[in-house]
Amino acid sequence: MESEILVVDDSAAIRKILQRVLRQTGMSIGAIYEAGDGQEALETLRKQKIDLVLSDINMPKMDGLQLLASVRATDAWRAIPVVMITTEGGESKVAEAVKLGASGYVRKPFTADQIKEKLSGFLEAILP
Amino acid sequence: MTELENLIVGSIDRSTREVFSTMLDTPVEIDTATIESRSPEANDGVVSFIGLAGSWAGSGSLACSPAMACRICARMLMTESQAVDDEVLDAVAELTNMIIGGVKTDLEPSLGPLGLSIPTVVYGKNFKAKGAGITEWIVASFESEGERLLVKVCLAPTAVAHAGAHAANPAYALEV
Numbered sequence: 222m223e224s225e226i227l228v229v230d231d232s233a234a235i236r237k238i239l240q241r242v243l244r245q246t247g248m249s250i251g252a253i254y255e256a257g258d259g260q261e262a263l264e265t266l267r268k269q270k271i272d273l274v275l276s277d278i279n280m281p282k283m284d285g286l287q288l289l290a291s292v293r294a295t296d297a298w299r300a301i302p303v304v305m306i307t308t309e310g311g312e313s314k315v316a317e318a319v320k321l322g323a324s325g326y327v328r329k330p331f332t333a334d335q336i337k338e339k340l341s342g343f344l345e346a347i348l349p
Numbered sequence: 350m351t352e353l354e355n356l357i358v359g360s361i362d363r364s365t366r367e368v369f370s371t372m373l374d375t376p377v378e379i380d381t382a383t384i385e386s387r388s389p390e391a392n393d394g395v396v397s398f399i400g401l402a403g404s405w406a407g408s409g410s411l412a413c414s415p416a417m418a419c420r421i422c423a424r425m426l427m428t429e430s431q432a433v434d435d436e437v438l439d440a441v442a443e444l445t446n447m448i449i450g451g452v453k454t455d456l457e458p459s460l461g462p463l464g465l466s467i468p469t470v471v472y473g474k475n476f477k478a479k480g481a482g483i484t485e486w487i488v489a490s491f492e493s494e495g496e497r498l499l500v501k502v503c504l505a506p507t508a509v510a511h512a513g514a515h516a517a518n519p520a521y522a523l524e525v
Contacts, residue, residue, distance in 0.1 A: 234439040
């Protein structure tokens with residue numbers, strides 16, 4: 222069984238990098254869906270069965286913190302692990318994300334090994 | 350250079366090397382670090398800007414040739430670009446976000462919390478870009494695979510930056 226991942230970032234470059242890096246990890250990953258902001262991410266969550274969300278914090282329209290709050294406030298999505306990606310150094314916004322229920326965070330720049338380290342525990346827990 | 354200027358140069362160096370090593374798998378070496386206080390020269394190529402705001406305010410900037418920008422994109426996204434297109438500009442924007450984001454993180458213990466704006470990237474020939482208010486830029490020149498990359502930061506206490514900006518033209522006057 223493979224995990225379905227939703228990558229949320231307003232930068233097409235970062236979405237492309239994450240697609241590549243996620244494939245490089247060797248983890249059992251099926252489809253990787255992309256969204257450019259929180260609103261698009263919510264639409265994808267309504268349509269697809271997503272096992273894990275990897276989301277930027279700073280985005281236009283709906284940012285990563287608003288997306289996280291929406292996910293945690295919706296019964297059907299509450300248990301989905303949400304890992305935040307940020308250039309912020311780990312202070313206010315990361316603390317806010319943790320308070321809102323973020324499962325973890327990855328700081329840009331990142332390596333495939335760092336992404337694997339952050340996500341593997343969640344994905345192993347999902348798979349039977 | 351002052352203690353703060355040396356701190357900023359050290360931070361630019363560390364952050365640029367970390368981002369190049371992690372995201373581009375490419376070595377980069379700092380050549381020189383200077384203070385640029387005169388009117389900027391005309392540019393040809395790709396220049397990005399990102400705002401910093403807090404109790405100190407200013408900007409970060411990257412500048413490189415079109416060939417270097419295409420190489421950054423190729424390394425970052427694993428796709429070849431022969432000319433500067435949206436994908437190349439997007440890659441340079443992200444590089445700016447990560448390098449100046451790293452500088453911001455290093456400076457926060459000394460300068461307090463700083464916010465980071467969304468980056469803007471400009472590509473063209475014979476243009477000048479000037480930040481209003483703050484006149485001195487700390488400029489670090491890097492060399493990577495025979496190409497040059499300039500990473501610049503200007504910062505001043507918020508009251509000083511705003512007073513200068515109100516006395517001059519709007520921020521980022523662009524002369525073509």
